[in-house]
Amino acid sequence: MPELPEVETTLQGLIPHLIGKRIDGMIVRQRQLRWLIPYDIENKLNQAYILKMHRRGKYLLIDVESGTLIIHLGMSGSLRLLSHSSPLTKHDHVDIIFATMTLRYTDPRRFGAILWTDDASDYSLLKNLGIEPLENIFTGHYLFSRTQHRHVPIKSFIMDSKIVVGIGNIYAAEALFLAGIHPLIPASRLTEDQCYRLVKAIKQILRRAIKKGGTTLKDFMNSDGKPGYFSQQLKVYGRAGLSCVQCGFAVLQAIKLAQRNTVFCPACQLL
DNA sequence: ATCCGAACCTGACGGC
């Protein structure tokens, strides 16, 4: 489900409701997500006030005085704000309870994570992450310098969170299409100019997707339970076999790359 | 250091 725009949409939906609020309790119905939810997390969060909420890559970080609650939505996770009486459905694994509402984590595939750290700046899953794609330090020059001597396909490269965070399968395909770059080109073979174009495309795609509230394919919902509308703007993802919206004649082609479906235009994105 | 595939899990869908 969620790439950076969906996580950002969720975060921005939650912030106005949760900052400064006190957590009155936490109910864990299913501890086994990607990793086990730590057994002491209910104690750590009980009666804690939410000081700050932010995002690092696709990780949602919720700061309280004694540390940080870390939430990752995996492939199928979502967070919604509900009334206390809202009926439970099958994969509602965790509730965080506030005075007037419940924050509910739902995740059918359980690839997501709910973790705790006393010190987010020294947490293994966070400290080796690459840079944020929407920050100014993510430049064509940065990307070009990192591609040197790297032989992986450029699509895998921009999806590598040690290089740049937040770019998943949908937006990687869309950004490469927008930049006119074939997904299979080895990273080291990109010219500096192509790196500039790719970075520009990534920023543009992500910003536009955030503006539309993310991409809803089957079931993505923001924290108010509303879908995102960026799926209507997708130019290659999910369109294999259809004609290219840019050149109008080539048929979009699908290949498997690093176990992920990858769609591109063989005419607009030359190898 | 780099790269690749396996692993985690459920549900939806198409074919027989």
Next chain:
DNA sequence: TGCCGTCAGGTTCGGA
């Protein structure tokens, strides 16, 4: 209807 294989928005980890 039911069973089987395939696929799905992520990413860490282990081994080559």
